[in-house]
Amino acid sequence: METDFEEINSSSHENSTDILIKEPSIEIRTAGAHKGVGIFAFKDFCEGDVIFEEEPIVAAQFYWNEKYGYLACHHCLRPMESTVENIKRLSNNENIVLSHPNLCPTDKSKHVYCDCGVGFCSTSCKELSWEQYHKCLCTLRNPSLNKLLKSWSGFHYPPETSSIMLLLKMIAIIELSSNYDEAVSTFLKFQHNYVNEDENMLMKFLGSEYAENFRIVHSLLHEVFPCKFVKEFVTEDGLRKLFALIGRNGQGIGTSVYSEWVKKVEKLDLNEEEKSKMDIFINKVYDAMNEHVGTFLNCEGSGLYKMQKNINHSCNPNATVTFPHSNFTLSLIASKNIKAGEEICVSYLDECNLFRSRHSRRVILRNHYLFECHCEKCTEQAGDPDVTSEEESSNEDESISEDEAMES
Numbered sequence: 001m002e003t004d005f006e007e008i009n010s011s012s013h014e015n016s017t018d019i020l021i022k023e024p025s026i027e028i029r030t031a032g033a034h035k036g037v038g039i040f041a042f043k044d045f046c047e048g049d050v051i052f053e054e055e056p057i058v059a060a061q062f063y064w065n066e067k068y069g070y071l072a073c074h075h076c077l078r079p080m081e082s083t084v085e086n087i088k089r090l091s092n093n094e095n096i097v098l099s100h101p102n103l104c105p106t107d108k109s110k111h112v113y114c115d116c117g118v119g120f121c122s123t124s125c126k127e128l129s130w131e132q133y134h135k136c137l138c139t140l141r142n143p144s145l146n147k148l149l150k151s152w153s154g155f156h157y158p159p160e161t162s163s164i165m166l167l168l169k170m171i172a173i174i175e176l177s178s179n180y181d182e183a184v185s186t187f188l189k190f191q192h193n194y195v196n197e198d199e200n201m202l203m204k205f206l207g208s209e210y211a212e213n214f215r216i217v218h219s220l221l222h223e224v225f226p227c228k229f230v231k232e233f234v235t236e237d238g239l240r241k242l243f244a245l246i247g248r249n250g251q252g253i254g255t256s257v258y259s260e261w262v263k264k265v266e267k268l269d270l271n272e273e274e275k276s277k278m279d280i281f282i283n284k285v286y287d288a289m290n291e292h293v294g295t296f297l298n299c300e301g302s303g304l305y306k307m308q309k310n311i312n313h314s315c316n317p318n319a320t321v322t323f324p325h326s327n328f329t330l331s332l333i334a335s336k337n338i339k340a341g342e343e344i345c346v347s348y349l350d351e352c353n354l355f356r357s358r359h360s361r362r363v364i365l366r367n368h369y370l371f372e373c374h375c376e377k378c379t380e381q382a383g384d385p386d387v388t389s390e391e392e393s394s395n396e397d398e399s400i401s402e403d404e405a406m407e408s
């Protein structure tokens with residue numbers, strides 16, 4: 001993650017090359033004066049190679065995503081609907097008939113439930129969840145938690161970038177850890193400075209009445225979850241820092257049982273006629289879903305990742321984040337050939353914003369991620385006049401959709 005202004009100014013290790021994590025194929029170390037820490041290739045990668053895979057230290061489905069019927073494992077976010085149920089619901093069409101239903105990746109015989117109602121894709125997810133956080137968050141044991149969730153749903157609406165459940169799971173993980181100090185420090189290694197510019201982030205989580213809603217969440221956290229960490233850390237200032245932490249580091253996670261099924265169908269050995277029939281069917285379903293739910297296709301949530309958090313932004317990225325296993329396991333894929341020694345970067349901007357002018361890109365990055373971009377592309381274009389891209393109006397900050405800019 002890029003360091004924010006405060007850290008740049010007080011940086012004491014601008015010229016050192018401290019190595020933080022060393023893996024066989026990558027190294028995480030300080031990346032120079034402007035960037036703080038970064039990830040570097042330790043061997044050559046070809047386009048399409050997996051650079052690394054990791055599970056999050058905490059992840060949660062978005063609140064409204066769950067309420068809208070996207071059934072997913074409470075622990076790993078694997079979809080729990082069958083492919084047929086998924087496409088019927090998303091296209092609002094009961095009559096769709098799916099060929100090759102045997103390729104549906106959902107295995108309901110493995111699903112298990114806690115008595116409170118939350119579902120898991122497997123016994124191991126249920127057990128891990130119980131050990132790590134659900135023991136504290138099961139509403140059968142602590143029914144007052146429903147109060148907090150209800151308040152949250154009263155002011156937090158889609159499109160979501162994070163969930164109160166991510167915050168609660170994080171607190172519960174710390175509470176249940178056998179080493180409290182270590183657990184706290186694991187989370188506080190994520191960027192968590194709250195600066196004035198972060199008001200946008202609070203508004204995203206807590207709505208336009210965020211000051212009042214912030215007080216509600218703060219007092220409810222103390223009322224319904226009076227654990228050591230909440231008592232010690234969750235002052236008003238501490239809660240602001242926790243929101244900054246999940247806002248700035250939360251990686252979006254998207255899973256879809258239908259796209260998993262499509263991937264499997266594409267691997268079938270079909271003749272030309274069957275193949276073109278399948279393509280037509282697949283596109284027809286995507287069109288029907290698009291018409292009924294728009295871009296709200298995936299089961300979505302967010303998570304905090306230990307390695308991923310160190311990936312810097314570049315306006316000319318050489319890697320992308322994907323979720324190929326249809327669960328929370330993140331896979332970093334080389335989008336270009338990468339030579340040993342090169343820094344590995346992704347784009348925090350979506351495709352559309354990535355092609356805007358240097359000036360526009362830097363405005364979005366400064367406003368939403370609080371850093372000045374010094375990537376190769378921005379350095380090359382340093383001589384470009386400070387104009388906004390053509391498609392932007394005179395009031396550029398409003399013309400750039402916040403949701404576009406926040407999706408990384």
Ligand SMILES: [Zn+2]
Pocket residue numbers: 073074075076077078120121122125
């Ligand atoms: Zn699971």
Ligand SMILES: [Zn+2]
Pocket residue numbers: 114115116117118134137138139140
């Ligand atoms: Zn439960």
Ligand SMILES: [Zn+2]
Pocket residue numbers: 314315316361373374375376377378
């Ligand atoms: Zn740049």
